Amino acid sequence: MTQAQAQDFACSGFGEHKNPFGSAAHDAPTHEAVTIADAVRRCRWIAVDINAASFGLYFVAPSMERARLVPCFDSDFPRVSLATKFVSGNNGEELVRHARASTQPRWWSANPGTKSSALFETLDWAARIQPLVPDSSGIAFPVYADRSHCGAVVFFGHDIMLAPEQLHEIHARCFALFAAVAAIRPGSSGKVPSVSKRELECLKLTANGYTSEEIAKLLKLSVHTANQYLTNTAHKLNAVNRMQAVAKALRLGLIE
Amino acid sequence: MTSLAVQQQASRTFAARLASRGDLTGFLMELTEEIGADNYMLVTILHEQDRNEARIVASNWIYDAIQLAGHPLIAALAQGPLAAAPGSRPRSLITSRAPAAGPLNGEEARLLAVLGHCEIYSLQLNVGRQRLFILFSAAQAGQINVDGLMRAQLQCCYALSQVPALLAAASMRDPLSDRERECLFWVSEGKTTDEVAVILGVSSNTVNSYITQAIRKFSASNRAMAVATAIRSGII
Numbered sequence: 169m170t171q172a173q174a175q176d177f178a179c180s181g182f183g184e185h186k187n188p189f190g191s192a193a194h195d196a197p198t199h200e201a202v203t204i205a206d207a208v209r210r211c212r213w214i215a216v217d218i219n220a221a222s223f224g225l226y227f228v229a230p231s232m233e234r235a236r237l238v239p240c241f242d243s244d245f246p247r248v249s250l251a252t253k254f255v256s257g258n259n260g261e262e263l264v265r266h267a268r269a270s271t272q273p274r275w276w277s278a279n280p281g282t283k284s285s286a287l288f289e290t291l292d293w294a295a296r297i298q299p300l301v302p303d304s305s306g307i308a309f310p311v312y313a314d315r316s317h318c319g320a321v322v323f324f325g326h327d328i329m330l331a332p333e334q335l336h337e338i339h340a341r342c343f344a345l346f347a348a349v350a351a352i353r354p355g356s357s358g359k360v361p362s363v364s365k366r367e368l369e370c371l372k373l374t375a376n377g378y379t380s381e382e383i384a385k386l387l388k389l390s391v392h393t394a395n396q397y398l399t400n401t402a403h404k405l406n407a408v409n410r411m412q413a414v415a416k417a418l419r420l421g422l423i424e
Numbered sequence: 425m426t427s428l429a430v431q432q433q434a435s436r437t438f439a440a441r442l443a444s445r446g447d448l449t450g451f452l453m454e455l456t457e458e459i460g461a462d463n464y465m466l467v468t469i470l471h472e473q474d475r476n477e478a479r480i481v482a483s484n485w486i487y488d489a490i491q492l493a494g495h496p497l498i499a500a501l502a503q504g505p506l507a508a509a510p511g512s513r514p515r516s517l518i519t520s521r522a523p524a525a526g527p528l529n530g531e532e533a534r535l536l537a538v539l540g541h542c543e544i545y546s547l548q549l550n551v552g553r554q555r556l557f558i559l560f561s562a563a564q565a566g567q568i569n570v571d572g573l574m575r576a577q578l579q580c581c582y583a584l585s586q587v588p589a590l591l592a593a594a595s596m597r598d599p600l601s602d603r604e605r606e607c608l609f610w611v612s613e614g615k616t617t618d619e620v621a622v623i624l625g626v627s628s629n630t631v632n633s634y635i636t637q638a639i640r641k642f643s644a645s646n647r648a649m650a651v652a653t654a655i656r657s658g659i660i
Contacts, residue, residue: 269552270585271578293582312550313509316658336578343511343550376474377649412614414648418655 207349208245211321214341215243218334220306221325224252225349228264228318235264237320240349251324254301262297267310267320273339275307276300284328291332309342313350315421321346360420361404370397372423375414442586451583452482459572461560463541466549466580467502468556468591471656478502481556481591489539493532500527502557506546510577517544518565536561543568547577551584551591553658598641600659607634609660612651 202210207225215223224242237260242249254260266274273294277285284305288294300306306324313319321342330338363371366387373383384394402413405420417423442451456464465483469476478499483490490498501517504527508514519528519537528536536544541561545568549556558580562568584591592599600608603624610620617635621628635647644650654660 267552269588271550271552271581272585293579293586310552312553312555312658316553316655316660318553318658336575339578340511340574343509345511347509347511374648375652376471377645377652379646408614409616411611411648411651414652415612415614415655418652 202348202352204241204245204349204352207345207352208241208243210345210348211241212243214321214338214345215323218323218338219325219327219329220323221327222249222251223321223323224249224255225346226252226255226260226320226322228267228320235261237264240319251301251304255322259298259300263300263308263310263320263322266297267318271310271312273307273309273335275305277305278303278326282326284326284330287328287330291330291335294335309339311342311346313343313347315350315419317346317350319346319350360422361406363401363404363417363422367397367401367404368417368423370394371401371413371417374398374410375418375423442583445590448482448583448587448590452580453484455576455579456484456560459560459576460567460569461545461562462567463559463561465498465502465559465561466556467498467559468554469499469503471653476500476503485541486539489536489541492535492539497528497532498559501544502546502559504546506544507548507557508546508577509548510550510574510581514545514547514570514573514577516565516568518542519544520565545573547573547580549577549581549584551581552588554591555658556584556591600638600641600654601634604634604638604641605654605659607631608638608651608654611635611647612655612660 211223222243225240226237229238237256239252239256242252274297275288276297276299282305304324305326308320308322311319370383380391380394384391405413405416407413407416452464463485465485466481467478470479476499478495506517519533520542540563543565544561547558617628617631620631639650642650642653
């Protein structure tokens with residue numbers, strides 16, 4: 169078989185795509201279910217690409233009360249590194265406040281002589297913060313995912329190599345990684361309770377500001393039934409009232 | 425690598441000083457040109473009782489195009505299946521090939537094509553916890569540089585993070601005060617007015633007035649809707 173024939177054969181087998189893997193790779197869903205171990209591996213690839221010594225992925229708690237970073241994993245997975253202990257303590261507060269309001273990367277450097285420090289200075293849109301870990305250098309990327317998940321992917325190392333034109337690509341990869349992690353990270357309970365279609369309908373209308381009477385009219389139910397549906401939903405979601413049921417359903421992605 | 429060098433320019437020119445409304449327009453125009461697009465439209469989505477409304481923050485679409493398309497359609501375009509989060513590969517809508525399914529019907533697609541929006545991309549922007557969308561469109565399919573687009577997406581996120589006051593003004597919605605947000609958060613956790621009062625160490629009347637303020641600012645009809653709006657816009 170000549171090369172041309174082989175190519176024809178390949179084309180007939182795979183439609184218009186010459187490379188069966190090349191085109192598939194483009195459309196590969198970035199939100200595919202992964203395990204935390206997979207996520208650690210993906211994060212390690214990013215770290216290798218920018219020559220970082222270690223890394224960590226943290227969530228920003230939704231509560232206003234706690235300006236703390238909640239560790240998800242770091243480069244010592246399944247154990248927890250010393251750096252993470254600093255980051256999830258008081259040192260992380262500035263980054264939490266920053267990530268809630270801004271997507272710009274933030275960096276810090278222990279001493280201005282290091283390679284990474286000179287490099288960070290050249291990055292547009294990135295600015296300096298107080299060191300997350302004493303005597304270290306590093307860069308933190310704020311990341312966000314569906315259902316108002318917010319977090320940061322942090323890389324540590326005195327020899328980080330990150331060209332200004334590489335910044336967007338690295339940050340984009342952090343976003344994709346975080347989206348995958350947020351999708352597998354179990355919510356408060358781990359499994360989503362089974363709420364019936366009718367109950368969800370009532371809950372959705374409640375979230376849109378309708379009262380029980382209005383819901384009853386819209387769905388052609390009695391007010392009593394509508395209320396019963398809402399009570400059931402609240403019960404299933406382990407919520408004490410309607411407001412909490414709406415909040416939980418939105419955060420779990422049961423309603424949009 | 426020349427295209428990359430050019431692309432860095434908008435970032436360079438505006439990284440140092442992006443302060444005014446004019447700077448934002450300048451930045452978006454340069455970015456649009458760099459990625460080979462013709463038009464941009466930056467929108468926030470507001471959840472009304474029955475539908476989503478697009479509030480346009482910045483745009484160089486002609487007025488008639490916006491009027492003919494209408495705000496609900498723009499919201500559907502921006503927020504629909506087309507929208508790509510940062511880090512995922514954007515997909516375009518080609519309006520000249522009448523789509524069978526999707527946010528547009530054949531007539532609407534034809535209309536957009538006639539108005540010079542033959543290929544449309546929608547990118548989700550995360551500006552802190554706030555979510556916006558930017559539409560880039562071009563008069564010819566294939567004209568927009570997709571790699572450039574992904575880079576532009578993050579540049580927009582960075583740039584808009586620089587001007588929070590501008591965005592708040594553009595969405596024409598009073599931002600909640602810290603106290604109002606805190607009250608709403610505890611309400612979303614299922615706490616009653618009296619419980620919130622104890623947690624925050626203020627009187628029940630004060631808590632109620634904070635919540636009423638929040639409901640008014642969101643033009644919500646009750647507490648449940650205010651809580652839902654706050655979660656949907658990512659502030660609690």
